[in-house]
Amino acid sequence: MSEHLITPEAVGAPTAHCASCPIYNSAQLVKLGIDITGYDYVVALAGNPNTGKSTVFNALTGLRQHTGNWSGKTVSRAEGGFRFRERRYKLLDLPGTYSLLSTSTDEEVARDFILFGRPDVTVVVVDATRLERNLNLALQVLAITERVVVALNLVDEARRHGIEVDARSLTRDLGVPVVPMAARRGEGVPELLAAVADVASGAYPTRPRRLPLRDPEIERAVAALTPQIEAAFPGLPNARWVALRLLDGDESIARAVADGTLGAAVAPPPLPVAA
Amino acid sequence: MTLADLPLGARAQVLALGGAGAERRRLLDLGILPGTVISVESRSPLGDPTAYRVRDTVIALRREQAARITVRSEI
Amino acid sequence: MSNPSAEQILADAARLRHTVGGSLHDSVTEAIYTDAAQIADRAVTRDGQRAAFSLDRAIDRVVTSPIWGFPIMVLMLMGVFWLTIAGANVPSAILGELLTGQLYAALHAGAAAVGAPAWLSGLLIDGVYLATAWVISVMLPPMAIFFPLFTLLEDLGYLPRVAFNLDRLFKGAGAHGKQSLSMMMGWGCNAAGVVATRIIDSPRERLIAIITNNFSICNGRWPTLILMGTVFIGATVAPGLASLVAAASVVTVTIIGIFTTLIVSAVLSRTMLKGEASTFSLELPPYRPPRVLQTIYTSLIDRTMIVLWRAVVMAAPAGAVIWLLSNITVGDASLAGHLVNFLEPLGWLLGLNGVILLAYIVAIPANEIIIPTILMLTLTLGRSQLAQAGVMLELEPGMIGTVLTELGGWTALTAVNLMLFSLLHNPCSTTILTIWKETKSLKWTALATLLPVALGVAVTFTTATIARLAGWV
Incomplete structure (x- = not known):
């Protein structure tokens, strides 16, 4: 716990380009109004409303942002920073949403940030008392980015309600680290920091669960479209998800394909030496 | 019958979802799908909206939204 | 980077969309x-003995019941203000004695x-210092009690239930269901309330919420109401009941604010901003026991101190301006005169x-300084010579009443109308700027x-x- 501090002082941009180098998209982040000067990694915080997302944010950053208890409370993104194992992390609180599919303003903000901002890690805060509903969002995030850590929050409250959640079973199913925590009491915070650091550095290679489609017609259409998208945007980590959005008639994704801005979702190939 | 017809405390299974566009999508994203079990939790003092428990979350819907959700009552 | 095959991809997507049909x-x-659901089933074991959330359901049945729903809302508000008023009396008096x-x-x-010239010590001590000292002694104690209490209600999960109870009224006014949430945010700060209207997707309903947000009494205005309620309304009854009556008067103004919000929303949605109320869904989050100490700490740092600091920053120059206005004489009277x-x-x-x-x-930049400004002006312009002599400056609530009635010629009507005017006047400059930024x-x-x-x-x-025709004043 002693390692996480707010680091107001600015240092140079990420130093080395290597296998564990940051993937965040600084140009795009600047466009989204986020200053990443002095930070090594960018971490986004996603989750359903009322899952204790802001509490996790505060536990990580040490900030005392007031946490409200109603949907849509986090209207604008909150920003903070923390330091762990000699690395500086910028943390962004995304609006709480139930889904990323129905394009309300909140959902678009959250989705665009994960897609185009390419955070090094996206922490999905999941409410242990309402797992099924919360996994719905987690599965959607996994379709956009593989660099995910699931913060299984409110395990203390779940226990009070007679609910026990097996984090290892979840880790197996989701293919990403799942950290049980009670953020209000600070329980699980060191473990979450370690998991975030491991995913950011690549020490923990995630194997995210694929978005299930079930319907063979849809699966066929997605399979037909995905290679084309991959050809047009080489290295795109979420071509399958983009294909699905295009099939669903998502206009903002169609625009991003048409004008090439979807290219922002592609991480540059690792360079041996930085300029 | 529709969700709006259910009395306080009743449980029902969703059969179909009416409506269209963004509004319908919102209901789907809230986890209201055919087969979902919904229970009636509480009603506003003025009679509308009504709070329903859907997948362990309590969500308030106005009458006209609830009336677009066809359900089969369960005991 | 425009890709040549982008059109091809979109055309293919459109073609394939037909094959999958409209139910994708x-x-x-x-x-x-x-x-x-399958993943959750594998991971979750439920203890069948305990019925989950049955306590939540029981509480909700009470706080949203047709009989108890509204009385509980009023009682909650009453409780918050009563504790604030009753608790702030003594510390206010002590601070007043100490600072002023x-x-x-x-x-x-x-x-x-040190032989400072009279104009300098006047400007700095009677102007800047005194205004700041008054802001602190009048505002700090009630805010240090009010904000933690309100934050506790918020953290408990009660406010969404208020939105649930009020929704039908907002729907009737043609407003969005989430407007009650931005309204309650406005009870903290109207600028924050205006920003919070972003949760409303429909532009028409969002404008209604923005325009009416000012009818939510904000941080800067609570102290005015609490002070007026204490000094003029509470003081009219037996001492045992004073705090209760004072609290009731503040709650009354708050409720008038809610009704003004509803009426103005209804008029707007039938005239300049015509349209039907759009649908909404509101989560009633599980009740979570608030962490009392942490909440008190957080709201003191996050709300009380921030609001107080803003008030102090505004009060210092305002104090200088008031002192200058009161001491620069043109013809037979001061500029302020x-x-x-x-x-x-x-x-x-x-x-x-x-x-x-x-x-x-003078207080357009910040409503927080209304009371200190009124007091300074009343004292310096007062009919009595006491003000010039520099005595009678200790501010305990009883003394404020004396100053205002004796020097300012205030009556109960002045106090009641100040409370109403505090509810119904232009937003502060920060809020106006925020409205401009949000609406362009x-x-x-x-x-x-x-x-x-x-x-x-x-x-x-x-x-x-009416009061004059009826001969009440």
Whole structure:
């Protein structure tokens, strides 16, 4: 716990380009109004409303942002920073949403940030008392980015309600680290920091669960479209998800394909030496 | 019958979802799908909206939204 | 980077969309939820003995019941204000004695000892220091109690239940269901409330929420109401009941604010912003026991201190301005005297006075400094010579009443109308700027600014006229 501090002082941009180098998209982040000067990694915080997302944010950053208890409370993104194992992390609180599919303003903000901002890690805060509903969002995030850590929050409250959640079973199913925590009491915070650091550095290679489609017609259409998208945007980590959005008639994704801005979702190939 | 017809405390299974566009999508994203079990939790003092428990979350819907959700009552 | 095959991809997507039919969204959502349910089933074990959330259900049945729903809301508000008023009395008196009594005298003694010129010690001590000291002694104690209490209600999960109870009224007014949430955010700060209207997707309903947000009493205005309620309303009854009656008067103004919000919303949605209320869904989050100590700490740091700091920053220059206005003499009177005399007839018509109107002009940057400004102006312009002599500056609530009635000629009507005018006047400059940023429209910003003032003038004129015709004052 002693390692996480707010680091107001600015240092140079990420130093080395290597296998564990940051993937965040600084140009795009600047466009989204986020200053990443002095930070090594960018971490986004996603989750359903009322899952204790802001509490996790505060536990990580040490900030005392007031946490409200109603949907849509986090209207604008909150920003903070923390330091762990000699690395500086910028943390962004995304609006709480139930889904990323129905394009309300909140959902678009959250989705665009994960897609185009390419955070090094996206922490999905999941409410242990309402797992099924919360996994719905987690599965959607996994379709956009593989660099995910699931913060299984409110395990203390779940226990009070007679609910026990097996984090290892979840880790197996989701293919990403799942950290049980009670953020209000600070329980699980060191473990979450370690998991975030491991995913950011690549020490923990995630194997995210694929978005299930079930319907063979849809699966066929997605399979037909995905290679084309991959050809047009080489290295795109979420071509399958983009294909699905295009099939669903998502206009903002169609625009991003048409004008090439979807290219922002592609991480540059690792360079041996930085300029 | 529709969700709006259910009395306080009743449980029902969703059969179909009416409506269209963004509004319908919102209901789907809230986890209201055919087969979902919904229970009636509480009603506003003025009679509308009504709070329903859907997948362990309590969500308030106005009458006209609830009336677009066809359900089969369960005991 | 425009890719040549982008059109091809989009054309293919359009073609394939026909093969999958119109139910893709349903099918995908269902697939994800089914998967989520299976994963959850594998991971979760439930203790069948304990019925989950049955306590939540029981509480909700009470706080949203047809009989108890509304009384509980009023009682909650009453409780918060009663605790605030009853608890703030003693610390306010102590702070007043300390800051505007002993320290004030010590500063003057110090200034005299180093031989500071009268204009300098006047400007700095009687102007800047005194305004700041008053802001702190009048505002700090009630805010240090009010904000933690309100934050506890918020953290408990009660506020969404208020939105649930009020929704039908908002729907009837043609407003969005989430407007009650931005309204309650406005009880903290109107600028924050205006930003919070972003949760409303429909532009029409969002504008209604923005324009009416000012009818939520904010941080800067609670102290005015609490003080007026304590000094003028509470003091009219037996001491045992004083705090309760004072709290009731503040709650009454708050409720008038809610009804004003509803009425103005209804008028707007039938005239300038026509349309039907759009649908909404609101989560009633599980009740979570608040962490009391942490909440008190957080709200003190996050709300009380921030609001107090803003008030101090605004009060210091305002104190200098007031001192200059009061001490620069043109012809037979000070500048402040001329301005107050000029505003006096209008003030009288509204059941207020020239000092209050001038204070509202000086306090456009921040409502927080209304009371200190009124007190300073009343004291310096007072008919009595006491003010010039520099005594009677200790501010405990009883003394404020004496100053205002003896020197300012206040009556109960002045206090009631100040409370109403505090509810119904232009937003502070920060809020106006926020409205402009959010709407980018001169028209709506002007409407949101001027409509409350017009209402305030109309309402206070009406109450003053009625009170005078009925012979109450």
